[in-house]
Structure formats: structure tokens, C-alpha cells
Amino acid sequence: MARVVVDPITRIEGHLRIEAVIEGGRITDAYSSGTMVRGFEKILKGRDPRDAWAFVERACGVCTTVHALASVRCVEDALKISVPKNAELIRNLMFCAQMVQDHVVHFYHLHALDWVDIVSALKADPAATSTLAQSISNWPKSSPGYFSDLQKRLKTFVDSGQLGIFANGYWGHPAYKLPPEANLMAVAHYLEALEWQKEIVRIHTIFGGKNPHPNYLVGGVPCSINLEDVNAINTERLNHVGKLINDAMTFVNQVYIPDLMAIAGFYKDWGAIGGGLRNYMSYGDLPTVGYNQPDSYKFPRGAILDRNLNEVFEVNGRDGEEIKEYISHSWYKYQAGDEKGLHPWQGETEFNFTGPKPPFEQLNVEGKYSWLKTPRWKDHPMEVGPLARLLVAFGKGNTEVKDVVVDALGRLAVPIDALFSTLGRTAARGLETKLVVNWMKGFYDDLLANIRNGQVSTFTREKWEPSTWPAECEGVGMTEAPRGALAHWIRIRDGKIDNYQLVVPSTWNASPRDGKGQRSAYEESLLGTPVANSEQPVEILRTIHSFDPCLACAVHLYDPEGQHIHRIEIN
């Protein structure tokens, strides 16, 4: 029996470590540990609730906007503020821009190298690559000369001994199945995506004033609309947004989706690997008639148990019996005992590190082994993320979602059960990107129509002053980060934050098991995964990366000197 330790799997926003037990070439057990402490709750206590967004936005370099959105929503929920329609539309546009950018970056820069062999691309025939590219898409950058130039640059880069971004892949591993031409095409799109992603996020600068930390505002959005004013959201800026949305639709439909389908075709066996949990949850997002009307959301809210798509359960973030966090295996302590589950409004953040001093060989998984708490919905472990969002929408009978899912399954000639897998998770991310760029265009058109009708309000001052607030109140701000259900819970007392708790998507997916021994999504999804060579566990990366672990930029495994680390122990 070998125990493989992969640490870190990501380098951003909470380092993640996976320990997997391999017997007879398959994973028989797995442990997921968040090895970096969080402590937002302590930073926020006593501050002005209207400022919280600016602090939580710093949680992560990737998810800045979604944390800010969850934050302003929880304050508005507590104070019963409804934002003007234009503010809802602008927030939706920022949400969509972030999701589309993040999903593209995930596919090409964080996940593709689990499937694409960079070194093999050097062997590709540029003319055949051109034929391949033109057979799957109308994207214009597809001439033999284009691929030939790129291959030369890649060769110079690799020959210089500076693999850099491509260092530490398991190049030549037999699990890589793409022909050299598909690999070269993917490298071309890796670089094109890098150039493209910086355009779409200009939407954050336009509406949020700056990037990477755009401004948010309790009660609306911090930008005014005035078509003639150079400092406001004017005609020029709106035209720019329109162009960025059109370019995004083109890139997603002509590059991302064709690549996804082409690559998936070579890895259909991964449609039966990595399924893991049978429960899925989405808080939903993209409101069309207000945050308090989840039935109006483009992404519906709900939970699915035991993969039964015929029944979608209601999810209520305010119900003290639904969402609770456990710490049986987490380095915290609760006043009423570590076996209790606490609803986030009652949440406590007291550290209780009992683990080994780093560096260490192995975690004591019988005891506490992670800095992540273990959230449960009605005591069930839930998977969150793009797949959960699509399944909940599918279960609710959303025809837009059903159509793209059924079409993709048909084109790949795989059964619906293939959704419950590593491949399904990666495909779901692409399919929802296609939906989101379309919705984005709709929100943009609605915003223009409102402005033409003379509606320019973006902020409500009602309840801005703390003198108008109740002495005590509580709220929950739910959203969908690219990697899954995200919510902030706030209690306000005498105008100050009394308690603030974040339950982030990677907590749902990457948490340790609960007191009953139920695994969370990462741990469960690794069970049964084949590992051809435990020295090069690319299969573990495929499944864990399919969740888009909360990371911005870790392409593969690095230690601080730039080497990948994983240790093998034979017990």
C-alpha cells in the first residue's frame, strides 16, 4: 500500500494538501487538508458593516468581486435594503465577467495541462494542426504558418531550459492521450486565452472604478450613469462593454467550447471516474427581479440528493437547521463541544491547532487534520460548483440548461451518467460559460433599455445612515462563485459587526470528513481513481483540478524552489 502526498496542490487562497492511499493501482482512501489558517471573522468584528466588502475582497486574488458581492448582499439582507434595478444589472454584468474570465483561465491555465502534453506539441505537424483547428471551429487564427511560428517560439523556450509555466508537468505520461496536433492547438489557445482574459475584466474597471479590487457599495453600485459625462458610465463606456461582451461570446463559442469538446472526445473514460458525492447544491444567482426572489434567478437555488434529478429541495440560508459547520476534524474549538454543528450566525472562530509542526510526513487523520471546517446541509455532504449549478437547473426543468447539456452529451455520445464524473465537472464549467455569456448580453441590453427610458438610478440612500438601523439584525448574502456556492453571514449590533462568517465553496468541497465519517467532495471523488504511476499521480490532479480548487495561478505542483513535491511512503 502506498500513501501519496500531494502538497501543495494549489498555491493560492489556502494551501491544499491531498493524502491518498493507493492499493492495487487504485485510490482506496483520501484525505484533503487545508493547510493555511483563515481568520477573517476576527479581522471584521467591530468594524462598520458598510466597509466589510473592502476587506473580504482581499480574501483572494481571483474571487475579489464575488466576495464583495456576498458581503454587500448580507448587509442589505440584514438591513432590508433592495437595490435599484440598474444596480442589479450592473452587479450581474460584473458577476458574469468574472465567471467567464475565471472559467476560461481555469480551463486553459489551471486544468488543461492535466490533459495536454506540452512537450508532445513540439512534434506536431503545423499543417495538420491547421486542418484540425479548421475542422472544429471558424476561429481565424488557424493557418499552418500561425502554428508553425508558435511551435518555433515554444521550441526556443523549451530549449532554453526555462520551462517556466510548463515546468513540473508529467510530460510523456501514458495518461496523456491527445495527438501532437491537438496538443499544439491547445498551446496556441493557452496563449490566446491569456491575452483575451485581460480584456473581459475591463468590465470590472469600468463599473467598479479599478481592478484587481473593484469598488462595491451597500445599497447599489458606486458608479453613476450619465451618457454625456466623461466621469460617469457614459455612451463610450457602455459601447466598450458591449464590444467586450461580443468578443467574449466569440471566444467562448469559437475557441473554448470547440477545444473542450475536442479534448473531451479523447478522454471519455473520465466520464466514469471521479464522480464522488451523490448530493449537489447551488445557492443560485443572477437575480432578475431582486435578490429576495430566488425563483427569478438565472441559476436556480436548490439541492439534489442521491443524484435524483426528479426532485430539487429548497435551500434556506436563514434556517438554523439547514447549513451548519462541524469541526470534528478541523483545528478549531467550539464552546459547546467539538461535536456540535453551528449555523454560521452562531459561528465561532477559535483556533485549536493540534497538528504536527511542519515539515511533517503525514497528518494524523484520526484526529483534526485541516484548517477547513466541514459544512453540511441538513447533515448531508454536498458538492458545489458548475456541475451542481447545472444539475439543479436541469432538475428544475430549466430548458436553456437542459438544451446545452443534452446537446453536449449527444455530441460526445455519452450517457447522462457521464455528468457525474471528473469529465462531467469540467464539461459543466464550459457549458455554463456558454450560457453565461448569452445571459450577459441580455443584462446589457436590459441596462441600455432602462437608460433609454430615463432610469439612471444606481444607489438607494435609504438605510445608509446607521441611525436608521435596528439595534440588532442579521443577514445572509448568498452567491455563486465560479467554483461554487458562497455565502457570508453577518450579525450587526449597535451599528457594528458583531459576527461575520464566510462559508466558501472550497470549504464545501475540500473539507475533512465529518464526525460521522462522511467524506466531503474531494475525498469522496478520489475513491476508485486509477493511478498508473504513483510517482506521477496526474490522475489525482485531474480530479481535484476539475473542482477548480480555490487557486488563481498554480498551474502544477511547486515547492518554493520551483520543484514539484510529492512523497511516496510504502507502509
Added chain:
Amino acid sequence: MMSNQESAGILILGIGNMLMGDEGVGVHVIEKLSGVELPRGVECLDGGTGSFLLLDPMQRARKVILIDATVDGAAPGTVRRLTPQYAKDYPRTLTAHDIGLKDLLDAFYLLGDRPQVVLFAVSIPPPREMHIGISPEVERAVPRIVRMVLEEAATGVGGVSA
């Protein structure tokens, strides 16, 4: 390259997470610089831990002056001026944002356009719990870092380099 803005020339980019104490020293330096009148063609940016989001501003600049924390065992507040070429030339940072930034710099080689990069690496103790604000040792180094950064900016693009 698509760009809706003129090249900034020189970009002073502070990197770090202000919620992680000393780790946010780069961002603190940018805050100090925001009160200083900068020469023409020099811009400041609080990069946070922005990773991919920083590609655009970095690509638009001809020279990037980075300020980042490093956990290298040297006395807290020690400042080193480095001119890294590749990802492997960067000092150990231990923090969550290092890979993204280094990856971007390597990506510039493949994208065919690379700014000159000067890094001021500020030694800090290993970060512990999240908290806001920097330690007195690192705080004392901030005016010196500001001075070094401004002197570097004054040398212009392609200026004196190690």
C-alpha cells in the same frame, strides 16, 4: 496587442495581501506612494494578490518595479534589489501569490513581449494569523523602500540594472 490606454512606461507594482500582516508590505508601499507626486510616465498599482489580472497592466508597461515580501530568513525589513529573468530567479516568497506572478513573467517570453523587471524583495518573518498592519521592523523599512523605488523609477526604462 489590444490596448485602450497608452503605455504607462514605468509601473510600480506592490504585491501582497494586506490581511496577512507583513506579507502586505508591497501594498503598504503603494499606499505611501499614492501621496507622492510621481514623474510623468510613472504609475502605481496596488496589485494585491491579483495574479492573472495583473497581466494587462504589466504588459502595457516597459518597465515594472515590483515590491514583494519574501521569507528568506534575513532580518525583517532587509531589502534586496533583484533583476530576475525567469521564474526560477525569484526568491522564496512562501505566500499565496508567487506562482501566478512568476508564471506571468514567463508567459511574456512566449507572448513575445517582455517588460524590464526590477524586484525589491522585502524580508519578512513567516506569516502567521491574519491581521491588518505591519510590524515595527518592516514599517521602519518602508520609507527606505519608497526612496529606492523612486530612485529606480528616476533611472527610466533601460536604466542602470544589475
